[in-house]
Amino acid sequence: MVELENVTKIIRHNSVLKSVSFKFEKGNVYGIKGVNGSGKTMLLRMISGLIYPTEGKVLYEGKILGKEISFPKSIGVLIENPSFIDSYTGFNNLKLLTSLNDIVGDDEIRETLLRVGLEPDDKRKYKKYSLGMKQRLGIAAAIVENPEIILFDEPLNALDTKGVELFDKIIKEEKQKGKLIIMTCHDEKKLYSYSNKILFMENGVLKEVEELE
């Protein structure tokens, strides 16, 4: 579904990804582990089409990102700190985003907010949200349109125990739907529990792939 062929990325004379090759298949959860600065987030950005390789190519269903298509056709992302409109409620923020494609309606938005543990009728504006609530809304934005590919960068950041439980459930459900999920997570135990395969990154190099099933 998504294939990286000898992907190298150089930013300001630094190689943040070095000749990474890997094929991500549908229906799997891939966990990416590695220390800070090892290239995990860059890899997610590369897969999402937000950055393009300096060398090599990223293919989405056989089409080259950055040449034949700008972005994967159906993708949801939570990369770093999610950004929303401060003066909108959670519901209105998702409504604004989904209005661009019109593939989901109010019911799906409400359902998604409930899945992440947010109250759809909560009148509080985003700027009044706690960090955990902001993170939940970020997760909701990534899954609301039922995308084929979901990228989560540190999804457990700021989540409380209840939030983590809800996220566990979301991963399980999305996995059952046959989605391709690629994620990073500082909690290695959790990362292993979610994933089928673990990719180990070190200094921008994909060092090892661990099969878990």
Add this chain to the structure above:
Amino acid sequence: MKLYKLLKYDIKIGILKRWYLYFLVFVGAVLGGLGYYYNLVQRGLANTKGLTVINIFMYLFAGKEQFNPEVNSAFVFPIEWLLLFVFEVFIVMDYAKSNLLGHGVQVILRMHERNLWWCSKCVWVIVSTVLYFAIIYCAILLDCLLLKIPISINFSNTVNEKLIDLSFISISQIDIILFIIVAPFFTALAANFLQLILTLFMKETHAFLVIVTWLFASTYYKNILLIGNYAMIKRNKLCIEGGIDSQWAIIIDLFIVVLCIILGMFTLRKYDIIKK
């Protein structure tokens, strides 16, 4: 259809949510108009025959004669003219870039197309510029209604002469419209597009400073490369020998706009959407 939806989003987030900036423009323009009238009263010109709204606009867009170091006097900046254009570029300074690196990430991924995002931002810049000038014109028209200054295409040479040292033996209505509407609008549009493209290569504040410096330089020197000259009546060929030709100025402004649109499209195709 996608472009329409994206544009709707940009109008909502980039203009309606930032209504206070445009309100500030309105208040500033109303106060500016009142200040002009106060100036007239102070000089005993308030009841001058032939004084119309055009006198206010000409005052606003008169600009300044080129700095002449041989004349032993300090250069006085055309404050109103500078404020008008600097605030114009300030309003559009950061929206596009901050959107691209913030909320826009979610938006651009949903659009599946980088060029669509760029086109929408270009249209947004045009809409913002139109709105900015529309607000200023409306505010000044409101001043005229309040102060009972006639709204007419004619104007008083006496007032212009005494206030801005500018008078015309004859001038066509088309030239007046070029001076007070077309030239300032297209110049502001070109400045905004230049700033928009610069933000792709540098920080928004740096891009803003580059454009502001360019505008400042325009007040000092008469040069075709300093586009601020195009929006100053005092630098026009109808006012000085070897001055700016309005029609050429508009063509150059449009050329800059088109060039920026095309350059932006090519840049964005390879652009890393990442906070550097």
